[in-house]
Every structure is written in structure tokens, then in C-alpha cells.
Amino acid sequence: MSELLRVEGLKVAVEGKEILKGLDLVINKGETHVIMGSNGAGKSTLFNTIMGNPKYVVTEGHIYFEGKEITHEPVNERAKAGIFMAFQAPISVQGITVENFIRNAKGTISGEKQRIMPFRKKLHQEMDALSMDRSYADRYVNDGFSGGERKKNEILQMCMLEPKLTLLDEIDSGLDVDAVRIVSQAVNKYHNENNSLLIITHHSEILQKLHPDVVHVLINGRIVKTGDASLIQEIEANGYDAYKK
């Protein structure tokens, strides 16, 4: 399997405070990785740094995507390269409809003008798969959406933008049982040998449906253990105390 993302010795500070303290990570194409860790361990910091949020300052280390260093690339260039982040708390953008927003984003990322009819057809297919009412396409982005609807909208964008690496930041938080099933199905349908997933979650339920290949335990800014899916049960049973020592 060819390498998609490589993170080497990553140290990241936010407002002068070091959060990530030398993190290494390799994700190959087709793999699903999970980052587990207690609150404040640095999981969201890792995601924001991979995506290029300027609030998170890389003080040391490197990030490579498909062999090319992107450590200091702007956010939009990373998106164009094929990195997508599904936000834990998606922002609402009044004035731009969901359809218009995704169509323009797709056009910007792919560099190809999106013809309206084929685009709309695919959009409706994906919305149906996510059990989203098609009328949401004409509503302003996340404006007045419930927490669950916002999360579905993130997955809808993922399906439409077809990234190579998707960062799912607590995509299951705020979702009811049915919504977790629907979202998991959509992610599984999208996931194939050419793209990869990196997931943050505090719940094992969604992981039972997404079948992770690799599980990392992140404690105090460092990955302290990497293993297979059996690690999830171990953490569920014993918590993180054993790794904090």
C-alpha cells in the first residue's frame, strides 16, 4: 500500500502553549486510523494542524501528503491536494445555499466547472443516502440546522468533494442511533482502497461499523501506543490510566 500521509516529529503550540510534543504518524492509502485519547490530549489539535489552521503553530516537525511536504501550505491548498476535515462543530454560513456552496467548493478543488444537472443529480443521490431532505440543498449552509443535520451535511460534503484523506472529528457526537448508522453507511460506501480515514471519537459504537485498521492512543501530545482494533476494547474496559503513567 502506498503512503498517503506522513507526520514526523510534529510539535505544535497554541497561543504559546505546546500541545503536540513530537508526534509521528503514517497513514497508507485505503487505511482507516483512529485516534483515541482523553480530553485535552491533542486530538483536535492534530486534525487542525494537518488541515492547516493558522491558530495552530508548527514549532517543529514535518507533514507530508503523497510525498510532498505541506507543513506550511495554506489551508485551501491542502483541501485542493485532497485533505478534508469534517468539523466537530460545523460553522453556519448564511447567504450561501448548500448546493451552491458545495458546487463552488467542488469546482475550486477539482479545477473543473461543475455542470449543474449532473452535479445536482449526484447531490440528490448522496442526500437520499444520508436520509437528508432534498430541500436542505436550498437552505443556507448549516443555518438553522440541528447538530445532527450539520454532521450529515459534513458527510454530504465529503461524499461530493471526494477527498483522498478525510479527518472525521467526533462525527458521531450529537447523533442518535439511527443517524450514527446512516452516517457510518455513507462513510463506508465512500471509503475504498484509494482514500483513507482518520477518526477521532469517544464512542466505540461508530468504530464497530467503520472497522478501523489501526488504533492510536494519544496522551499528552504524544502517541503512546499503536495497535489493531482490539485496542478499542481494551480502552473501553480499562480507560487511559495505564497510558498516563
Place this chain on the structure above:
Amino acid sequence: MMTKEQFNELPRPTFRWMKVNHLELDPLETQELQPVELAVRQEGSAQVETYEGNGLPDLGDFQGASREALAQAQKGGNINCRVTVPEGEEASVWITYTVTEEAPRLVGQLKLQAGKDSRLHVYELFDGDAENGLVNLLQYVDAGDGAQVTISKVQIHGEKVRHIDQRLTREGKEAQVKFVSAEVGGHQNLVYVRTDLDHDEAQFKSASMYLGSDDQLFDYSYWVPTKGCKTDTDILTTGALMGTSKKYFRGTIDFLRGGKKAVGNESDVCLLLNKGVHSISVPLLLCKEDDVVGNHASSSGQIDQDMLFYLMSRGFNEAGAQLIIVESNIRPVIDQLGDENLENRALQAVRTKMQFCHQKGNCHDKCTQRFPHLD
């Protein structure tokens, strides 16, 4: 020394040191008005006619944008027009006011008379540019009982025009008057609105957007005395400022004695895109009646960095993401204009301005390529 002209005086002045009681501008030199033929189109059963001189009734204590501007418009001018809709009828009227080098000054009145239970929608487009250009329009709205009057306005003048829009509205029982405005062009833009809600269950809604650049000035003044019971007032101004542009908002909802169960909301939102911009907001609620609900809000700030990050994570570059954020502020107003052509003109003007003005020095082609193609 030339005496300054005082515009948009607060109906109830506050401390002088706050410097918000009025705006002072140099008066424009006088020029003879040239004849103008207004572009007017209508649908429905409105009677539309032009006239000379003053065709308005006594305006009472209406002070206008300034004493001088009111007197000038009251004399009548070269753009006087009267629209009358009979009782129970419906009509739409489109009027274009174009400033040209041949006729750089447009001064006059627009009298809207909507009979009982009638419906009138007036669409106004202000465009064109000329050295020492001036538009001074006094709009008088007389909405009979149960009448609904809407004025949708798009102002995309060039950068040399002083634009003065003075409005006096008198509403009958259960009448509804709505103003939707997009102000993008002009050098100095002065909007003075006075709406008298003297009768029960009358409604006044106003939604305005602006986009300032260079040394543009936007000065909005609203005064809504509410005397009728269960009246409803809603005022919103929202926009963004670039360069060294300035915006003033003076909103006064005046709950007078007897106006029980009246509701009034006013809100001013301003996005500051540069350090040199200036936004002043005075959303006042005055109350002599205790059984009313009044809300006022004002917010101004720089671009939300979390929103910028979210948009850029979807592939938009910084300039494109900023455009989306500005549009997200103003689009809800533009969408209410109710005329596709006007909406497109306003949006096009906003996008052109963001491309040309925000990053001074970048050539147009370069800027255009960097922007998302938003429908």
C-alpha cells in the same frame, strides 16, 4: 469659511462630545438642474405621472436629511414622480435614476399613494456617475388602511455622487410598509427615514445592506415614532467596510404614550475588513409607554477566523472566503429585493467591488481568477 451642512440629526440629541448627533459635510456648489426623462415601467393598475413643483402635502415636523436638502427637494426638481394605486388594486413600478455628465444632478420627489387594502411594490435602481453628481430624492409614502407598500432599492452609483435619500412614511391602520435597500455605490450616502406609526397594528420593516470602500460614507438615520397599538417595527442594517470607509447608524424607535403592545427591533451589523474603517452605531429606544417590547443590537468586528478556516478548508482561497463571508452578511437582504435583475445588479456590484477594491494593486484578471464563481 464655508458653513458645513448638518445631516441626519438625531431626533433626541445626546452629549455633544460623543459626536454622533449629526454628520457635517461641505455643501455642494449649486448647479442648474438639467431636464431628465425617468425610465419608468409598470405592471398592474397604478397611475404613474411626472409633475413639476411641489406635489407633496404638508410634511409637519419632518426634518429631512438636512434642512437644505429637504428644502431643495421640496421645491421640486427634475425627477418628480407620483404613483397612485386605487383601493384594493395591485401594482408594481420600476424606476431607474441615472446620473450622467449631461444631467449630473437629480433632485425631486417620489410620491407613493397606496389606497386602502392596495398592494404596491416600487423597484428603484440608482446608477451612473458624474463629476459633482448629486441625487436628492424625497420619497413620501402614504399607505392607507390595510395597504402594503414595498420599496426595493439598489444604489450602484459611481464614486463621485452624493446620494441623499429622504423618506417620510405615514401609515394607516394595519398598513405594512417595507424598505429593502442595497447601497453599494456613491461617495457620500445619506439615508434619512421617518415613519409615523400613528395607527393600530401598522408595520414598518426595513432591511438595508451596504459595502463601503476607499473613503465612502454611509449614514443611515431612522426615526419611528409609534403611537398606535400593536405596531411592529423591525430595522436592520448590515454590511462591510473596506479601505477608510465610514458608516453611521442612528436608529430611534420612539414608543409614545398610548402605543400599547407595540414591538420594535433594531439591529446594526458591520464587518470591518480593514483597520482604517470607521463604524458608529446609535440604536436608541425611547419609551413613554410601559406595555411595549423593544430590542436593540449592534455588532461590529473583524472576520471570524473560525469561519475563514472552515471556508478555506473547502478549497476557497482567503480572498474568496472573505467574499463568501461578506455575502453571507448581506445576501439575506439582497434576497428580499424581490426582483432578479435588481438582485443580480447588487450582487454583481458587490463582487466587482470586492475584487477591485479590497486588494488594491492587484490587476483585475488576477483577482477574477482567484475568486469562486458563485451563482
